[in-house]
Amino acid sequence: MDFSDWMKGVQARTEAALDHYLPAAGQAPARLHEAMRYAALGGGKRVRPLLCHAAGEALGAAPGMLDAAAAAVEMIHVYSLVHDDLPSMDNDALRRGKPTVHVRYDDATGLLVGDALQSQAFVTLCAPVLPVPLRAALVGELAVASGSVGMAGGQAIDLASVGLKLDRAALETMHRLKTGALLRAAVRMGALTGAMGQATEVAPAGTPVAGTPVAGTPVAGTPVAGTPVADAQRAALDAYADAIGLAFQVVDDILDVTADSATLGKTAGKDALADKPTYVSILGLDASRALAKSLRHDAHRALESFGARALRLAQLADLIVERAY
């Protein structure tokens, strides 16, 4: 399968998984559920689910388990976008080519949609398809990456840095938290699913098998599944994730000054307008482009020990650097 078909396949799986793991639009409270689905479905590049599936494939994970992990990390990403767009944050009206949630609904609904999407991510990681020890491991990764020493902490530093002259190191620290932590979690969650999920996927989700313990009700004496990711593999994947995480942000900053809003599906030029420090404002456009290429090289090198199994991860590194939106 070529990369483009693989990517479309994962994006379609992710859309289906989000549809499955989000409450139905008709379920009460219907307006909230409709707004959650408005925010999460039908758009987005699904970069985090792609990373999760690519890392999972490198470690032989079952696709049905990866769907749950990928949906959860995407719900966290979407919640962060919804809150980031609120008037008290970036006050943005356009996202993924559609009116933002608080514009389409109202500010309070935007707040609650984000809150409920965060909860739903952790509900999703308790899906019956995932072995119990894997659930706990995935929750640990995602919660740390989402919180005050991860994404939310990066947002706080971002807010505090508006109008300040950050140096490159401070900018990098901010982005390592704001976007890097969740991208890294997506890779790690895929790898964990490969390492810890293999022993027990005996049946697809929702198909009870006679004699199989009901999910969520572990029975004393049942062996736990799998083993965690080996240290060397995890270090290699973290190095990969760090490189593509920074590359992603550098390219975002480049696109903010070189692309238009219609192409981006969000407001272009807003960083300069908000006087936010960016790689382009600190390094200039040419050096930023060179940095993105060098980070792509770092990402490829980190994957060497995986050989052909890391094909999709390598292709995603290329995509992240070469993307036009």
Added chain:
Amino acid sequence: MDFSDWMKGVQARTEAALDHYLPAAGQAPARLHEAMRYAALGGGKRVRPLLCHAAGEALGAAPGMLDAAAAAVEMIHVYSLVHDDLPSMDNDALRRGKPTVHVRYDDATGLLVGDALQSQAFVTLCAPVLPVPLRAALVGELAVASGSVGMAGGQAIDLASVGLKLDRAALETMHRLKTGALLRAAVRMGALTGAMGQATEVAPAGTPVAGTPVAGTPVAGTPVAGTPVADAQRAALDAYADAIGLAFQVVDDILDVTADSATLGKTAGKDALADKPTYVSILGLDASRALAKSLRHDAHRALESFGARALRLAQLADLIVERAY
């Protein structure tokens, strides 16, 4: 130990557990961590931690494990208060006798403090002191109770009902989600800790024992701990939680019209001002008081099969109905 001393003991443990499970104030990003601690520490009745410990005691749970569960459920409660106080929601300036987070800091920080406290609750449920299967079970309870079919969903219904004439059934549905779901989760999480935590607490947190698997790295073949709460016990505890959950709200509505802001530590009379439906506005004051007493009776009856083990749960039902703030 008399009830008052027991309660003070749990409140002190909870304060210490929150201090332990929240990132240090000096840790970067320092302003966010300081604001999270401002919101969570040094106040509050700690009703949910009290319920968690009381239910845990009824099922023989280890106090150190209950501390983690109680801190997590309190972090969710505090996050909901911080977001509820934001200008786009209730726009409240006073909470637990102090300026609200967005007043003391700013609106964006209020948003991020709530977001990060929610993540931190799930980080806390991955604490090394908890056996891995218990972590997954607690996450499942707390995530469902926090989300769109629990607390956040109740908030959405509450918002949509301002100015409407709700009947008693609709009001009850709203409160079952908005406050009832988390109170029930607190009881269930204590019970789960009793049922699933007993087999493995061989050492206090942070004291590695030779031969013990390192927390977070489950090893294939390790037996999982404990068994879930028996159906009859869970049904009894759910009935108890439903009764005290509604009683809690009825008494809140009574106090909103009979107590002053200084006693409550939050703005009194705001429901009537906001034209929000309450038990007092629907039933009147006398019938609301009679309802609270009848719910207390229901709570006591639900506990009968537990005998003396449920002493603290019974005393908490009394406290919830008789409280003055």
